[in-house]
Amino acid sequence: MAPLVLSSPEQYQKLVDSVDTFLLDCDGVLYHGPVVVEGVKTVLNMLRASGKKVIFVTNNATKSRRKLQAALNKLDLNASLEECFGSAYASAVYLSQVLNFPKDKKVYVFGEEGIEEELDAVGIAHCGGTDTEDREFKPPIDFDSFKPDPSVGAVLCGFDSWINYKKIAKAMTYLRSNPKCELILTNTDATYPTHGSQFPGSGSLSIPIVNSSKRTPIVIGKPNTTMMDAIIADHKFDPSRALMVGDNLATDIEFGLNSGVRTLLVMGGVTSRDQVFGDKPSHVVPDLVIESFGDLAVLAKDKAE
Numbered sequence: 001m002a003p004l005v006l007s008s009p010e011q012y013q014k015l016v017d018s019v020d021t022f023l024l025d026c027d028g029v030l031y032h033g034p035v036v037v038e039g040v041k042t043v044l045n046m047l048r049a050s051g052k053k054v055i056f057v058t059n060n061a062t063k064s065r066r067k068l069q070a071a072l073n074k075l076d077l078n079a080s081l082e083e084c085f086g087s088a089y090a091s092a093v094y095l096s097q098v099l100n101f102p103k104d105k106k107v108y109v110f111g112e113e114g115i116e117e118e119l120d121a122v123g124i125a126h127c128g129g130t131d132t133e134d135r136e137f138k139p140p141i142d143f144d145s146f147k148p149d150p151s152v153g154a155v156l157c158g159f160d161s162w163i164n165y166k167k168i169a170k171a172m173t174y175l176r177s178n179p180k181c182e183l184i185l186t187n188t189d190a191t192y193p194t195h196g197s198q199f200p201g202s203g204s205l206s207i208p209i210v211n212s213s214k215r216t217p218i219v220i221g222k223p224n225t226t227m228m229d230a231i232i233a234d235h236k237f238d239p240s241r242a243l244m245v246g247d248n249l250a251t252d253i254e255f256g257l258n259s260g261v262r263t264l265l266v267m268g269g270v271t272s273r274d275q276v277f278g279d280k281p282s283h284v285v286p287d288l289v290i291e292s293f294g295d296l297a298v299l300a301k302d303k304a305e
């Protein structure tokens with residue numbers, strides 16, 4: 001069944017009136033890289049003023065909740081820490097509260113500060129990540145340096161712009177030498193929308209580790225309901241009166257569909273028109289489509305007049 005395309009203020013108002021909780025993807029919905037989407041600030045202020053709950057839900061594991069809040073507020077979007085929810089935070093909560101990660105073990109991080117900060121916040125030891133020892137790598141490869149380490153109880157992979165052979169070989173060694181060592185991915189986004197284009201996303205960066213370790217990873221972020229379970233545990237909202245707004249069919253929209261939450265796809269991000277309206281559209285069908293989340297700003301102007 002084709003999605004309903006929203007294009008009039010009347011349709012926008014009817015939607016806003018039917019939703020209490022807005023779950024908002026970040027990259028591709030609120031901003032494209034460093035540029036905030038036109039109208040988004042007005043829409044967020046309007047929703048908050050109307051008593052709506054706004055939760056920012058990003059798969060981008062480079063940012064801890066605190067860093068996500070700072071990035072949103074640098075764009076003047078007035079985010080509170082409670083409104084911020086990222087895959088790094090959800091992964092740390094999963095390790096701590098679901099796996100009861102042992103205090104005498106540590107996590108090997110294939111990723112950046114966001115993951116490290118969230119692991120620190122739940123008291124889980126970690127190695128790798130931003131450690132210069134792992135970021136510096138020049139051939140020839142010193143294969144003798146890759147040794148098993150039974151104190152590594154999990155390998156956690158997120159977006160890592162410092163990817164190199166050493167990191168991949170260390171992660172693989174920990175996983176293949178210890179069947180009890182878990183492989184966890186913050187998310188599996190194939191691409192990352194920024195600077196008017198798309199670039200390799202964290203899902204594309206962790207494939208060498210998944211492939212070489214021959215492990216089936218635990219995946220935390222959208223579209224997996226693990227992330228929704230963590231959000232509902234924190235915010236306790238009614239999914240039937242919630243709306244997931246995203247630019248990516250494979251993560252955001254599937255996340256909403258998997259969680260019993262209505263979905264609104266915005267164009268201009270990762271998803272092309274063809275994937276929704278073409279001859280062979282994706283099997284993932286959003287409930288609603290809008291050109292831009294900023295288009296709802298017209299409701300604020302109507303109120304102001």
Ligand SMILES: O=C(O)[C@H](O)[C@H](O)COP(=O)(O)O
Pocket residue numbers: 025026027028057058059060061159187189190191192193200201202203
């Ligand atoms: O590569 C990634 O991690 C993701 O593409 C990116 O960060 C997605 O962020 P989101 O659209 O969930 O805010």
Ligand SMILES: [Mg+2]
Pocket residue numbers: 025026027028029246247248269
């Ligand atoms: Mg996105």
